[in-house]
Amino acid sequence: MAMAMAMGAPREQLRVDARAPGKVILSGEHAVVHGTSAVAAALGLYTTATIRPGVDDGCVLDLPQLGVNLKWPLKVIEEIVTQGHLLDPKPAHVASYAESEWPQLGAFVEQQLGLHAVKGADAAVTAFLFLYTSILGLQPVTVRVTSELPVGAGLGSSAAYCVALSAGLLAYCGEIDLPQENGADRKTWIDVNEKKIDLVNRWAFEGERIIHGRPSGIDNTVSSFGYVVKFKQGQITRLHTQLPLRMLLTNTQVGRNTKALVAGVGERALRHPAAMGAIFKAIDEIAEEVVTILLTPSENSGGEKKKGEEIVSTEECGPHPVFKTEQEVRLQELVEMNQGLLQGIGVSHLSIESICQITASYRLQSKLTGAGGGGCVLTLLPHKLSSTSVELVKVDLEAKGFSCFEAVIGGNGVQVSCQTLS
Numbered sequence: 001m002a003m004a005m006a007m008g009a010p011r012e013q014l015r016v017d018a019r020a021p022g023k024v025i026l027s028g029e030h031a032v033v034h035g036t037s038a039v040a041a042a043l044g045l046y047t048t049a050t051i052r053p054g055v056d057d058g059c060v061l062d063l064p065q066l067g068v069n070l071k072w073p074l075k076v077i078e079e080i081v082t083q084g085h086l087l088d089p090k091p092a093h094v095a096s097y098a099e100s101e102w103p104q105l106g107a108f109v110e111q112q113l114g115l116h117a118v119k120g121a122d123a124a125v126t127a128f129l130f131l132y133t134s135i136l137g138l139q140p141v142t143v144r145v146t147s148e149l150p151v152g153a154g155l156g157s158s159a160a161y162c163v164a165l166s167a168g169l170l171a172y173c174g175e176i177d178l179p180q181e182n183g184a185d186r187k188t189w190i191d192v193n194e195k196k197i198d199l200v201n202r203w204a205f206e207g208e209r210i211i212h213g214r215p216s217g218i219d220n221t222v223s224s225f226g227y228v229v230k231f232k233q234g235q236i237t238r239l240h241t242q243l244p245l246r247m248l249l250t251n252t253q254v255g256r257n258t259k260a261l262v263a264g265v266g267e268r269a270l271r272h273p274a275a276m277g278a279i280f281k282a283i284d285e286i287a288e289e290v291v292t293i294l295l296t297p298s299e300n301s302g303g304e305k306k307k308g309e310e311i312v313s314t315e316e317c318g319p320h321p322v323f324k325t326e327q328e329v330r331l332q333e334l335v336e337m338n339q340g341l342l343q344g345i346g347v348s349h350l351s352i353e354s355i356c357q358i359t360a361s362y363r364l365q366s367k368l369t370g371a372g373g374g375g376c377v378l379t380l381l382p383h384k385l386s387s388t389s390v391e392l393v394k395v396d397l398e399a400k401g402f403s404c405f406e407a408v409i410g411g412n413g414v415q416v417s418c419q420t421l422s
């Protein structure tokens with residue numbers, strides 16, 4: 001029925017919205033690009049793509065966070081795309097992006113953006129043109145993408161951008177069911193149908209390849225499926241954890257580029273294959289142990305607390321003691337070890353180390369999340385830690401110029417909404 005309603009409304013009267021969450025990586029970033037396991041959780045901050053009917057045979061792309069607002073007559077795009085890409089869109093069959101097949105695209109995007117473009121704007125526009133022409137073909141559309149996520153900060157903004165765009169374009173061409181409109185002003189968001197999430201995820205991965213160069217796929221996967229996932233060589237395991245995952249996210253405010261950081265780790269791995277392989281293996285073991293802890297039932301059948309749940313550690317942290325369960329003590333140690341290994345492969349930063357030292361003085365362990373080199377740091381918070389103690393840590397971090405917030409994690413994945421335009 002939902003699809004019928006959506007299909008019933010001609011496209012020139014349909015506005016489609018798709019939103020996708022950012023993410024935190026609990027363990028395994030960078031090593032996962034080299035085939036090991038990683039664990040990631042959806043973050044309660046979203047990127048939203050809005051697809052509206054186009055006007056006078058044109059395509060408009062509005063990316064306010066990158067200062068991009070471009071409009072092209074469709075025939076201009078046709079000249080660029082026809083050179084290297086069938087103009088017969090097959091939304092259900094994911095095409096793989098190859099720069100060699102689009103010889104004109106790079107120069108076209110560079111010329112369109114000019115010399116003063118914001119860093120990363122070229123990748124965003126290129127990813128859009130690939131996804132738009134591959135999924136929709138040359139249909140007049142007006143597309144706007146906005147986000148609650150900081151861009152380039154390790155919270156998976158590139159993946160959320162690609163997932164939201166892919167879902168919005170697939171919904172606009174009828175490949176994804178849309179919700180019944182409720183007539184009220186409030187949007188009705190629905191999860192993308194299970195059978196279609198994989199299609200969204202595979203298109204988004206192609207977009208991530210344009211932005212990241214060599215993505216593992218974990219970012220677009222957790223942004224598509226939501227909740228908590230284990231990812232290894234394309235294998236997705238959705239983790240149903242009962243462990244209360246509380247964390248503080250601190251932004252170093254240091255900009256960096258994931259593509260360059262991932263390439264740098266690859267080059268170091270070529271220079272030191274055995275040593276880097278050993279580090280990747282250690283990170284793999286850490287990620288596997290994190291999975292085991294997350295999957296430990298929190299209570300046995302009688303409702304009593306399981307072994308891992310009793311308080312086994314009490315340390316001073318400002319005015320209140322920090323109570324930690326055995327699972328929390330083990331997770332903290334794994335976070336500390338993972339951060340040390342990430343430092344070893346060259347992706348930490350002075351600002352990240354400074355945050356780790358500040359939180360360690362409160363008996364809390366932290367690690368960079370995402371590509372590192374700046375960006376964001378996650379700090380595990382014992383579930384019994386008082387809000388007063390959390391506030392103390394935040395005040396200390398903010399006094400050093402960092403910005404931090406207690407993250408909402410483990411929520412839903414990609415969702416869609418629609419509105420029939422009068």
Ligand SMILES: Nc1ncnc2c1ncn2[C@@H]1O[C@H](COP(=O)(O)OP(=O)(O)O)[C@@H](O)[C@H]1O
Nearest residue numbers: 120123124147151152153154155156157158258
């Ligand atoms: N809201 C957005 N609008 C346009 N492009 C975006 C947006 N969010 C992310 N991007 C794209 O993703 C890039 C950042 O991705 P990346 O370097 O992987 O950092 P991260 O994924 O950690 O935020 C940006 O330079 C841009 O190309």
Ligand SMILES: C[C@@](O)(CCOP(=O)(O)O)CC(=O)O
Nearest residue numbers: 029030154156215216370371
């Ligand atoms: C470094 C890496 O493991 C995660 C990158 O995360 P982000 O783009 O910095 O949010 C790369 C990848 O897995 O594709």
Ligand SMILES: [Mg+2]
Nearest residue numbers: 156158159258
């Ligand atoms: Mg990214």
